[in-house]
Amino acid sequence: MNVIKKNDMKRIILIFVTILIVSFAPPKKEKHLKYFFINSQSIIPSFFGYKAYFSIKSIDPRFQRDNYYFRINYPDFEDHTLSSLGREIDIDTINYIDPQKYYRNKPNCEVHEELSLERDFLIVTQLPKSNKDIVFFARYAGTNKDVVHTQSGFPR
DSSP: OOOOOHHHHHHHHHHHHHHHHHHHSOOOOOOOOEEEEOOGGGEEEETTEEEEEEEEEOSSTTOSEEEEEEEEEOSSSSOOOHHHHSEEOOGGGSOEEOHHHHTTTSOHHHHHHHHHHHOEEEEEEEOTTTOOEEEEEEEEEEEEESOOOOOSSOOO
16 A cells, blocks of 8 residues: 655645646736937947936936936947947837936936836937947946036947
């Protein structure tokens, strides 16, 4: 006669309960990344990647502008052109946000919090000369006040 031991019975029950929980768990929500259109002149070279940013007039009278940054990282430690890090896209097929208009009347802390909670974004820009629309995966990298970027020409 085959007798099931107490420990074996506990394992069987644990496996059965786990299967029930997994099978009745609600499906995970698919994460939909926001597309932000950022002018190509607002993409600057950075350490092992690029930074895309947008600026809006500060609501706080002590500051002129609030700048919000996104990292476009190299996939490795090799130097990459900006165009090689993205993929071509038809901008008419996506819903994108112009962050300068979208966040125009929101306080800096509220914008920063919203961007921090999302973290991952798709940055869309039009490359100069080629007039191709390119999309890049980017991560929110924080904010600075009253920074003015100057650069000579578009990054490679």
